[in-house]
Amino acid sequence: MHSHSRTHSGGISGKLLITFLINLTVTIIQVIGSVMAGSVALLSDALHNLSDSSTILISWIAGKLTRRSTTKNETFGYKRAEIVAAFFNASLLLVIGIFLIIEAADKIRNREYLDVKPGIVIALACLGIVANGASAMILKKDSTGSMNIRSSYIHLFIDMLSSVAVLAGGLVIYFFDFYLLDPVLSIIIAVYLILLSWKLVLQSLKVLMQFTPEGIDIDEIARKLSGSPDIRNIHHIHAWQLNDHDIYFEAHVEFRKDLRISESCLLLEEMRLVLEKEYNIRHVTFQSEFEIPCDKALINQEKPH
DSSP states (O other): EEEOOOOOOOOOOOHHHHHHHHHHHHHHHHHHHHHHOOOHHHHHHHHHHHHHHHHHHHHHHHHHHSSSSSOOOTTTTTTTTTHHHHHHHHHHHHHHHHHHHHHHHHHHHTGGGGOOOOOHOOOOOHHHHHHHHHHHHHHHHTTTTHHHHHHHHHHHHHHHHHHHHHHHHHHHHHHOOOOOOOHHHHHHHHHHOOOOHHHHHHHHHHHHHOOOTOOOOOOHHHHHHHHHHTTEEEEEEEEESSSSOOOOEEEEEEEESSOOHHHHHHOOOOOOOHHHHHHHHOOOEEESSSSOOOOSSSSSOOOOO
């Protein structure tokens, strides 16, 4: 027996394109400005914006792919495209964070931070705050319902905070001549970026690896589904996420007696309703069994050939 309930959410491609254009413009301006100002902190802001632009573009493409219809060759369609995009975006942030730490450390070692021009840093940091703040607000509402959009929102929000830090650093350098603060700020921003990105990398990787979703207790579900006196046991359970919203569940159900098809279907429908109401699992596949000799373990311990 298989039950499949389909949900649909509207796209936000217009919002993504607007934020993409904003961040691409800011990136170009800040890259040029960081070279002119000799500021690694401003460069970190520019590279954050560059990652934002690529993140948003990938999110937009992934959103388009997700809405494609299923085919005989793509039976799930492209629903997992957003998760792949979220994993790529978060991984990109990790790489950028490591690069910024290496670059800042090199600046400190060679004392190149003494050439920083704080006026340019202050002006372009203000631009980054306005641009990233506006972009983050555009995506904030939609970030709660999509891991992919959430990764874009996190990019933008972090970059806004880094622009605030760069602005503060520029002001300190301008008024107090504390030039070492520029590469130090870059390292602090990069470390913060790595810590936040790592969590999203793990979250998206768990979905890609088809691990049991958070909040799903396999033992508890097996006990609840085995409540009928006609059911001997539940075994070979699999539970996984296809994307942010859709949890899939499959299991073998062994009956105590040779039921008619209509009787077994009634029992399976009751079990499906339990999964839907209590665990919000709407994609369910059951395999009915009676006196079939096979491994009855809750989780099938498949061995590699």
